[in-house]
Amino acid sequence: ELARMAAHLGASEPEFIERFTRINAQRTGLALTDQADGSCVFLDGNDCRINPVKPQQCRDFPNL
DSSP states (O other): OHHHHHHHTTOOHHHHHHHHEEEOTTSSSEEEOBOTTSSBTTEETTEETTGGGOOHHHHHTTTO
């Protein structure tokens, strides 16, 4: 999923990781960063900037 999101945004994987992820709370992997108001970094108004390639955690929200 990471490679698809990076490619969709025209970024390399390392650039994508640096700009759009953080270590998760359990320190076991990566999570997407949040905007200052706590919303997803890819949320632009009511639209998702990566909708065609959004990860499973986003597809499942808010149900899981």
